[in-house]
Each structure stands twice: as structure tokens, then as C-alpha cells.
Amino acid sequence: MAKHALSIPEAELKQLTATAAELATTYWSSLSTLPTFPSTSGPQTFELFTRPWDEAPRGSDVLQDFSVIAQHGRPSVGGFFGYVAGSGEPVGAIGDLLAGALNQNVTAWRSAPSAVVVERTVVKWLAEAIGCEGFNGSLCGGGSAANLMGLGMAREAKLPANEEGVIGGVVYASEEVHMSIAKAVALLGLGRKNLRLIPTDDQFRMRPDLLQEAIAADRRVGLKPIAVVASAGTVATGAIDPLEEIAAVARREDLWLHVDGAYGAAAALAVPERLKGLALADSLSLDAHKFLYQPIDCGCLLFRDAHFARKAFSNSGDYVQVFSQDSMEAFAFFDESMELSRRFRALKLWMSFQYHGRQAFREAILRDLAHAQTLATAIGKEPDLELLTPVTLSAVCFRHRSKNNQAILTRVIKRGRVFISNATIDGHFALRACFVNHLTTEADVEAIISEVIEAAGEVDS
Template sequence: MPTDLPTDEWLRLADAVARLARDWLDDLDRRPIAPRTRGAEAIAALGGEAPEVGLGHAVVDRLREVLPRARAQNGRFLGYVLGSGEPAGAVADLLASVLNQNVTAWRSSPAAVTVERTVVSWLAAALGCGGFGGSLTGGGSAANLMGLAMAREGRAPAREAGRPEGVVYASEEVHMSIPKAVALLGIGTRNLRRIAVDGAQRMRVDALERALAEDVAAGRRPIAVVATAGTVATGAIDPLDAIADVAARYGAWLHVDGAYGALAALAAPDRLAGLRRADSLSVDAHKWLYQAVDCGCLLFRDAAAARRAFSDSGEYVKTGSDDAVEGFAFFDESVELSRRFRALRLWTSIQFHGLGAFRAAIARDLAHARALAARVAAEPRLELLAAGDLSAVCFRHRWPADADARNAALLRAVNARGRVYLSNAVVGGVFALRACFVNHRTTDADVEEVVQEVLAAGEGVG
């Protein structure tokens, strides 16, 4: 068996890799968040031709070369909407790879399917959507695509002859995955109606109703309304209940993109009570449950709608059982056939820490966002641009001229210093620095350091 390993050799290799991981975690706070590497240097260190003769256990030395060229997500990594990598779940990932289960149907892996269906039910209950079904996905983009595929098949089936033109409605702040999904599904981006937002970047319900009425009068068919529970720029939450009322009046499917914000319902359920009105809902555990990527999820109200969209099974994949448990197949409710055992890390992480620990961590993130917004507002050299419903804070340095260009240079300077990592946004037509708190490692001191680093870097921006 030329590519197999005796178990004692495997354990030796696993132990060496675990020590690498331990060193990484021990040094995480001292590492520069942005790695000190350039493209050519990284290729020289990590690229090259594949070896004809294997390195054996010396591969650990090659793995060691990866660490200084990786981004260190310590408590001051506040860019994008990316979870911080909870370590207990990471340990379970090793076991998932060793077990190598293909999570297609119960017959293929009873344990993996049971674990995933359990995790899905936990997520649905935590969001106030008890009874919803679903499956884990690579992320919110895949979940949004699947949710809109269900909407299309439910409201304007692809096989329907002579069907009227179908329209999808979403706010001007919608995530880029929605126009991608509309294009991939053949609906066409010209049939994606961008609805105006209010001053807090939330979808305007009056504008949505007007758009729906115009399209129905013109003979077009509303397919879906996409409400956002946490816009990527500012964390705004669309008025979910009011949007659900309008969608229901016009017979449109309601999909909620909750990839960023839905899981805030664990700590702030009142802000997201309307989630239960959704027909489908995307959620990312690799954001606000701090899991390693990839760990997204699509939840849906009606499993029959999922099967209409995705079940087209040939003899090769028939399960051979009518039992509700043993006859279950994810491929009947998902776009994927081969599927990784993603659920094991989340199942392990929740059982190790308990949901209460995640509620507390999310509450800390929300508090840290409020604290940063207050600190920025109190600093004369800084301007607060947006502090939305969740944990994103957008601000910038005050300059009398060329403010956009100078703040863009400031962002590069802050990130190059390596102590704090921020991303960017455009708010009200101006360039903003953006801190997003979905990080279980962040402390009160880290929040203060954001302001200190921005002011210090600003001294060097002309």
C-alpha cells in the first residue's frame, strides 16, 4: 500500500502537526495579522514542482513554511465577516477527514447524516425557526443560490412552457451572491429589481410594494423577495416582518440572506424575530458561530419545495427505503451529491462549549461594536459613518481635502502595520474604514487599539 501509513506513523505525523497548530495558537497574538510576504516570495517558498519521491515526515518542515505566510486571525482581525476559527471544532475536522464520509444519504453514512440533521435542527431552533429543514453548504453564496432555485421552481418552474417573465427583488445593499445566483438560474440580472434603501441602509418597504405592483400590472411574475439580515457593509437588517407581509400579498417567495446576521438571534432575538416568516434562509456558522470555513447552511420551511428543485434521482442513487430516517437523502434536497462531513466540527463545538457560550460571545461582539462606535464618535479626528443593527462599524479619518484617497491610503497603512486588520466600505458615497466584530478572541483592549492604530497610521498619511 504505497500511499497508506501504519497507524503509529500516522500518529507521529498527527502529533507533529498538532504541535505546529499549538505553536500557532500560542503565538497568535504576537504575529502580524497581515503576513510579511509577497507573491514571488510565497511561490518560491511554497510552490515548485511536485516531488517524484516523497519527503516522508520531513513534510512537517514544509508545513512549517505555511505558517508565516498565513493571516493571523487574532482578536484584532476585524476585516470582512469572517469567523475566528474555534479550536474545538478544528480538532473534530481531523476526525472528519479520517472518517471520510460522503454525506449523500443515510445509507452512505448513518452517523454523518444523523449529525448533520441534528445540527440543522439546532440552528433552526436557535433562530426561532423550529421545524425548518435544511443542509449545510460551502457558505452563504451556495445557500442563497439554492434558496433562489427553490423559489424559481416554486413560482416559475424552468420546465413550464410559455411562463411569464419572472422577477426577483432585493435591496441596493444586497450581497453580490444574489445577482450571481439570478444569472446562474437563468432569470437574468435584468430581472433583478434593486429596491431603494433608507438612511440606515434598510430596504424601503414602500418602494418594494410599488415595484411589485408595477411588475404585476405589466404581466411579470414575482418570483422572490430577498430580504437581508445583516448587509455586508454596515450590518443593516431589513424590516423582515413588513417585507414578509408584502411578499405574501403578491405570492412571492421570501428568501432571507442571513449569512452575516441571522445568528445574532442567539443574543438579540428581538432584532430578528421576522426570520420565522422566511420560506428559505441562509446562515453561516463560519461567521457568527466562529467555525472554520467552510460551514454555511440553507434552512427552509417546506422540504417538498426543496425536493421539487433538486430531486431528480436515477436508479444509481435510489436509497431503497421508505423509512423517514433510513430513507433520507440530502441529494434530494440539495444541489450537491458528494458532500463533506462539515457538521462534525459544529456538532462538536456546540457540545464542547454549549449554546450559552456562543450567546455570550455574540453579545460581547455586539458590545464591542457599540464601544468602538462610541470611541470613534468621541474622537475629534475621526468621523462615525455607520454603526448598524449588528457588529459592523464604519468610520474614517477627518481630512479637509482628498478624504477618500487619504482614507484608502490609511487603510493600507493600518493593515501593513500588522497590529489591526480592517476592511473597507462605501457609506453614503464616501470611502470608509470598516471594523466587523465576529471574533471570539476580541477583548476590550483590542477595541481601544483599533482607534490607536488608526490615529498612529494617520500621522504618516500626507
């Protein structure tokens, strides 16, 4: 029988998957020995990875590229504290491999029956875990996509544009809000000038009194307020806006409340008392590839009323028409999401959550929160260092009192023992360590202080 193009014999396929599994496990077992950032450069990576796409096949040799790519990538090691980037739990990664093997288009039940039910179940697990029982939603690429969809729902709920075109609308958010909110406002045609950034208090939380004043001022000049975005964990400091007070303002003013919980919402699994008010949201973003440690990408949008999701996103034609009258068989994610083609993101959550159990994730989150407090305490004991913000979740912002902190950051990263990032606090450059890493040890936390002090000794001023 003739071999078809792209077909692979069964024996060769078994060898390929075995080799891939060996590469992955070898990589995972090596993480404790790797620097937090590779010794690499732009020209070097360009030279390594820009080969032409040849006519002739390379066959299984291509798998050996993985080791070179890994050598020049940023590894998910225990000493990585930059950004808000989770650590890529291995069972989730295995779930991603199997999801790719299944190749399901999770767009509607008729396209992927089991995958659709798995995703709807996982979404309900997430909602229940953070105290938002009864919410529905869908998985997406990340917080930026979830925030865009949440504000798309807000616009259609309060100032419909799908039928007659965009006619304005004002959105309110903290001055500490994530950059994805400004992007979403612009992409929805509301205009960046219609995003009001509300000042924060001394804990970097939105001030509800100033929110109320801004809404009143806009109404007086004939503008149309439509939505408030509250942050459940700002990207710089981890601050949590006063959700219950902001929700009261939103209800009183008939505004949509979207909570950007991409960073912090999942922490409600472990510390619900710090995140009271999540269930008051109309929509909420959450990233499982942050505090739930899943491989990227794994964002989620949760919402209270699917009617507004369908109002924003349902635009079905004959191509995707569903004929079944059964409520499950008639379900389509494309009616409640901006995506039509959708990968099986839920499988990694389904497998990882059940493999480890809920308590293990709760303990991992609590351990990260404790790491942040440990670092804050250690900073307070160092006369040359200064803590700059309260530690609400797991982000710790600090500085060296007398040396150039930007130069210190460059040296710390180059040294490769730990990886920290930066933030701007009250207009000043700050060092920042963020703990969303199930691999972090107490020794990794202690190394932040020693690495910063030693790096400071290597810079002039």
C-alpha cells in the same frame, strides 16, 4: 507482507498525527504574538509554494510546510476585523480533522448513517436557536451556496423551470444586498436585468413601500415577480431589513421570501429582538463560520417546506436509488441540495456546540456586539473621526474627516496591529471594522482608534 501504495505503517501514522497536533497547538498558542497580516508578497509566495510534484516521496518532512504556510497566511488573531470572517474555534477545527479521518460522503443515510443523523440534528439546533423551529435544511460551503439554493427553490415554487426551461421571473432585493444574490440570479438563468435593487432608508434598510411599488410596476408591464430577498445583516453595515414588513408584502403578492442571514441570522441566539421575522421566511441562509466562530467552511440553508427543496434538486437515477421504506433510512441530502458528494461539515458543530454549551456562544456574540458599540462610542469622542452608519450588529463604518481614508487603510494594514477593511457609504470610501471574533479583547478594540489616528499621521492628505 508487501507494502501497498499510499499505505502508512501504524507507528508512522501515530507520529504524523502527533506532529500535526503539535503544529496546530503551537500555532494557536502563538496567535496573540502574530501581526494581523503577514509581511509577504505575490512573488515571494509564488516562489515558496510552487515547487514541482516530484516522483520521489518527501515523507513526514511535508508537515513542516505548515509553519511556512502559516507564516505567509492571514492569521485569525484577536485584532482581525476585516470582512465578516469568524475566528476558527479550535474544537471545531479538531472536528474537521476527525471528519476528514472518517471520510464520510454525507449524501444519504445509506452512505453515512451516523453523519446524516448528526447533520440533521445540528441543522435543527441552528433553526431552533434562531427562532425557526420546524425548519429543515442542510449544511453547505457558505452563504453564496445557500443563497443560490434558496433562490433555486423560489424559482421552482413560483415559476418552475426544471421541466420546460427558464422562462423569466423577477427578484427583488435591497441595494445593499450581498453580491452573491446577483450571481445566483444570473446562474439560475433569470438574468441580472431581472434583479431589482430597492432603495434603502437612512438606516440602510430596504424600504417596503418602494418594494411594493416596484412589484406593481413590473406586473403592469407583464413581468412575473417571484421572490424577495431580505437581508438580516448586510455585509457593509450590518443593517437588518424590516423583515416583518417585507414578509407582509411577500405574502400579499404571493412571492417567495428568502432571507440572506449569512452574517446576522445567528445573532438571533443572543439578540432575538433585533431579528424579529426570521421565521416568516420560506428559506434562509446562515453561516456558522461567522457569528458562531467555526472554521471555514460552514454555511447552512434552512427552509420551511422540504417539498420545494426536492422539487428544485431531486433528480435521482438508478445510481443513487434508495430502496428502504424507513423514513430515516430513505433520507437523502441529494434530494434537498445541489450537492451529491458532501463532506461531514456537521461534526465540528456537533463537537464545538456541545463542548462549550449554548450559553458560551450567546456570550461570545454579545461580547462582539458590545465591542462594536464600544468602538462607535470611541469614534464619537475623536474630533478627527466620524461615524458614518448606525451600528445595528457588529459592523462599524467610519472615516477620518480630513485625510485620505484609502491611504489610511493601507497604512493600518501594513502596520500589522489591527486589520480593518473598507466599505462604500453613500458613494464614499469608508473604513470598516467588523466584530465576529471570539479572541478579541478590549485592548484590540482600543487599538483600532490609536492605529487609525497614527496611520493618519503618516499620510499627507
